[in-house]
Amino acid sequence: MVYTGVLTKMQTEFLEPIQYYLVFDNDFIHVNQLLNKTIGIKRVGYQCLSCGLDRPIFRQGFCKSCFFDKPVAGDWIMRPELSTAHLGKEDRDLEYEKKVQLQPHIVYLANSSNVKVGVTRKTQVPTRWIDQGAHEAIEIVEVPNRYLAGITEVALKDHVADKTNWRKMLKNDIEDVDLIEWRSNLKVFIPEEVTDYFVENNSETHLAFPVEQYPIKPKSLNLEKMPNYAGILKGIKGQYLIFEDDTVFNIRSNEGIVVELNV
Structure with missing residues (x-):
């Protein structure tokens, strides 16, 4: 199934283990249910979390103009x-x-x-x-x-x-x-x-996190350099997705990027 939306930090429930949700405009994904499944992540655009325009993200999910002008930054x-x-x-x-x-x-x-x-x-x-x-x-x-x-x-x-x-x-x-x-x-x-x-x-x-396999040498996925990635999800900790090949993806640091998720 393919979901398309702008990344914002995962919503959480304080349970044992922590429950994680990715929330898009028209969908939400209970990320814990994707453990041990292959997830494809593809960058398809940008959407500033303040002005909503398709502009490159500068910091914290904001385009450069909003980052220097808006009170939320x-x-x-x-x-x-x-x-x-x-x-x-x-x-x-x-x-x-x-x-x-x-x-x-x-x-x-x-x-x-x-x-x-x-x-x-x-x-x-x-x-x-x-x-x-x-x-x-x-x-x-x-x-x-x-x-x-x-x-x-x-x-x-x-x-x-x-x-x-x-x-x-x-x-x-x-x-x-x-x-x-x-x-x-x-x-x-x-x-x-x-x-x-x-x-x-x-x-x-x-706090207990839903992790089945911790990375030995974590390597960060950068959607600017690698706009298309697929891997088997093995854990979620903090705002990171942890994959079987030691790739880790920080949802929080990629806020404002529009992605297609194939799950």
Whole structure:
């Protein structure tokens, strides 16, 4: 069967294992049901996630014009410490920025390839951890806006990683650690204005991914260089499809590309 649509990050359900869905305008695919089946992926065009035009994707699913103009791609998205809505200061669209920035945010520790610190809106827990391929995670602080979460992340980055090694994550080259102990040890580095928001009593969240075979030497599929690919699906972790020949395909980094999926 052939499905055609624009790639957006897979929707998920927090079950054991995680359930994954690819959602197109007129169809959706329960990706877990495709394990051990051959999937063909063909690039047929582009569709900017903002303007909807058939333009080459620049970053984050947006064409170049939208990436530099639209509030959904502001610098504060990737660097929350740059948020200014709590001061009433506009970056690109103050109303949008207030809507997103002035809501509860979580600073967390996640263990995917290593222990890392991150920021997400409270409503995105545990989705954010699933998207990162973390097998365990825990909240450190819960704050009322994105700025406070951002300055906390910056303060902690000197003492814990803030990036995931995607190859190690996909190879399942991980070890269990005591995130409660990590959180306790990092408490002294939290900015003074955030200390009252420290989360004292909660437990680790554990996540299980539908993977039957981990890649030994993961090689990333680039649809710009190889617009047509087919392989047997052996797993799903984070936002990656894992194939039998060690090819891995990051759905999130290919948002905005229009594909034909032959399943």
